[in-house]
Amino acid sequence: MTRIFEDPDSFVADALRGFARAHRDEVRLVDGGVVRARPLDSGKVAVLIGGGSGHYPAFAGYVGEGLAAGAVCGNIFTSPSTAQALRVAHAADAGGGILFTYGRYAGDVIHFGEAEKRLRADGIDARTVLITDDVASAPADSIDERRGIAGILCVFHIAGAAADRGDPLDEVERLARLAKSRTRSHGVAFAGCTLPGADHALFTVPEGQMSIGLGIHGEPGVRDVAHQPASELAVTLAEPLLAERPDDASRAVVLLNGLGSVTPEELFVLFGFVVDHLESRGVEVVDPRCGEFVTSLDMAGVSLTVLWLDDELEELWSAPASAPGFRKGTVAAAAPSAPGGAPGAASPPATPGSASRNSVPGSAAPGPEPERPPATAAAQHAARVARELLHAARDAVAVEADRLGELDAIAGDGDHGIGMLRGVTAAVGAADDADPAAGVREVLQAAGEAWSETAGGTSGALWGAALVRLGESLGSPETITPADVSAGVSAAAERIAELGGASAGDKTMLDALLPFAEALASEVSAGASLPAPLAAAAEAARRGAEATTAMTPRRGRARPLAERSVGHPDPGATSFSIIADVVAQAAVAPEAVAPETVAPEEAE
Numbered sequence: 001m002t003r004i005f006e007d008p009d010s011f012v013a014d015a016l017r018g019f020a021r022a023h024r025d026e027v028r029l030v031d032g033g034v035v036r037a038r039p040l041d042s043g044k045v046a047v048l049i050g051g052g053s054g055h056y057p058a059f060a061g062y063v064g065e066g067l068a069a070g071a072v073c074g075n076i077f078t079s080p081s082t083a084q085a086l087r088v089a090h091a092a093d094a095g096g097g098i099l100f101t102y103g104r105y106a107g108d109v110i111h112f113g114e115a116e117k118r119l120r121a122d123g124i125d126a127r128t129v130l131i132t133d134d135v136a137s138a139p140a141d142s143i144d145e146r147r148g149i150a151g152i153l154c155v156f157h158i159a160g161a162a163a164d165r166g167d168p169l170d171e172v173e174r175l176a177r178l179a180k181s182r183t184r185s186h187g188v189a190f191a192g193c194t195l196p197g198a199d200h201a202l203f204t205v206p207e208g209q210m211s212i213g214l215g216i217h218g219e220p221g222v223r224d225v226a227h228q229p230a231s232e233l234a235v236t237l238a239e240p241l242l243a244e245r246p247d248d249a250s251r252a253v254v255l256l257n258g259l260g261s262v263t264p265e266e267l268f269v270l271f272g273f274v275v276d277h278l279e280s281r282g283v284e285v286v287d288p289r290c291g292e293f294v295t296s297l298d299m300a301g302v303s304l305t306v307l308w309l310d311d312e313l314e315e316l317w318s319a320p321a322s323a324p325g326f327r328k329g330t331v332a333a334a335a336p337s338a339p340g341g342a343p344g345a346a347s348p349p350a351t352p353g354s355a356s357r358n359s360v361p362g363s364a365a366p367g368p369e370p371e372r373p374p375a376t377a378a379a380q381h382a383a384r385v386a387r388e389l390l391h392a393a394r395d396a397v398a399v400e401a402d403r404l405g406e407l408d409a410i411a412g413d414g415d416h417g418i419g420m421l422r423g424v425t426a427a428v429g430a431a432d433d434a435d436p437a438a439g440v441r442e443v444l445q446a447a448g449e450a451w452s453e454t455a456g457g458t459s460g461a462l463w464g465a466a467l468v469r470l471g472e473s474l475g476s477p478e479t480i481t482p483a484d485v486s487a488g489v490s491a492a493a494e495r496i497a498e499l500g501g502a503s504a505g506d507k508t509m510l511d512a513l514l515p516f517a518e519a520l521a522s523e524v525s526a527g528a529s530l531p532a533p534l535a536a537a538a539e540a541a542r543r544g545a546e547a548t549t550a551m552t553p554r555r556g557r558a559r560p561l562a563e564r565s566v567g568h569p570d571p572g573a574t575s576f577s578i579i580a581d582v583v584a585q586a587a588v589a590p591e592a593v594a595p596e597t598v599a600p601e602e603a604e
Helices: 008-022 082-092 106-121 140-145 152-164 169-181 229-241 264-280 309-318 375-408 416-434 440-455 457-474 482-500 512-527 533-550 560-566 571-586
Strands: 029-032 034-035 046-053 068-078 100-104 126-131 181-193 209-212 223-226 250-258 284-291 298-310 321-323 327-328
Touching: 008 029, 008 034, 008 046, 008 068, 008 181, 008 250, 008 571, 029 082, 034 082, 046 082, 046 140, 046 152, 046 284, 068 106, 082 100, 082 106, 082 181, 082 321, 082 440, 100 106, 100 169, 106 126, 106 482, 126 152, 126 169, 140 309, 140 533, 140 560, 152 250, 152 298, 152 321, 169 181, 169 309, 181 229, 229 264, 229 298, 250 264, 284 309, 284 327, 375 416, 375 440, 375 571, 416 440, 416 571, 440 457, 457 482, 457 571, 482 512
Parallel strands: 046 068, 046 100, 100 126, 250 284
Antiparallel strands: 029 034, 034 068, 181 209, 181 298, 209 223, 250 298, 321 327
16 A cells, blocks of 8 residues: 555655656656656657556656656546646657657547647647557457557657657657567556555455456456466466567567566566576577566556567667666766756746646747637526536535445546546536636536546546537527537537547446437427426436446456456446436526526526
């Protein structure tokens, strides 16, 4: 368990602050993560890595020569937001383009993917290489569905070394994809990890057993087997990697990774047997590595990674690297400099994850927002209703946060409850801080952006985008009818499906949202006022969430643990149902009367 912390909610920000102070000659804290203390030379590619925190030395520890130019750091086991990725990208950009590379997880794909789109729209060439090295998370014929674990380090170093020697973006991307295609990992866990402030582990392993195929976000393995002695465990870990050995591969980089609480001596014991087995199968081990490379807080577990070398990859792997969490060879020392080239200039203070866009050193100040006409009386009334509903949603989520986390921990990382609470709390704050004369479009945009920024993760991205789309759909007309509300809900559902790539039956939030939207549209089309349709829609959402109990997940982190998930409802669908229920209940209150029933003079 985590024994040293000030406040669980500020654990990541506090850790990054201390990390940056401990390594001030190498990294600089920026809003959303860290970048190199000495900026890249003009024209070089900026390799950016990132993901949730709790994996040190990933991700901040891999910022340095021969590795990344910057790292985007989310909350514990939670993908960073789009805004964080953009701020770090602007801080690291040297004019040669941006290469995002990270392990394939749904929230990371959504947030980094959106950041890539926005950078491209701003004229910055940005690319992405997803890392999919975990052989236990999907079969070989579905390799693009695999997740990334400790093999991410291999891709980080190959891409970073290529960028530092001056390769153009096309070449850096190609070499990163080559490294990704020849990297495989396999892991086991002996005990789960505990989130800061929690009093129990996210999962447990039965006595005398070990869990094969662990994730790095507190997910349990795909199956439990009897504990094995070191010689047998070496074979268990290595054989799936050997099964996918390229025909031309005889040399390999080998990394044995501790997940957080396995002692160095235990790792050395296992590593000896790993090398014995690989050499017996004709593998020449190049640059052996044994230690902690991608951890999972205090998880007791290990993973084995093999990078199958060819001539190109071997040349790049042999390049020097110097970062707080990984060093090899000799890198020429250089005085740190602030943006603009002033050696030794002090770094401005920053809080990772805050919403200030102006905190990116050297970035252009955002232009003024285009002026909009004042919000109509109907839009202002709808904004007041939206604020009240957000407050009700926050209160309901606060009551259910622990249950949602426990539900998520069955086949995920256990952070859904706390992530939802962070997100909706931030949305409430942003809505309350909005101009009192603002309309529902502006209030929901502020709330959605705050939700996405603060919560991170898949649910943060989806809820944030949904609120923004709902506000856009409602707009600022003279009247807002039940049909307008129904159309807005449908638009929000379409946005979630577009962003997350899921559909009905995938065991996601959509399995509650789509029935809600359909029931609402049906009741509204019959001419009913909002309270009755919302009640019917909430009931449809409840039934939809319950129906996910029998489903097998086909998206997100629960997919590799599909069997564990069956028999339990989806956390995302459940949390949507909870919010739908309180929205329906609040709709019967006098202050929640549909805007079109309020005369303009009453709405002033």
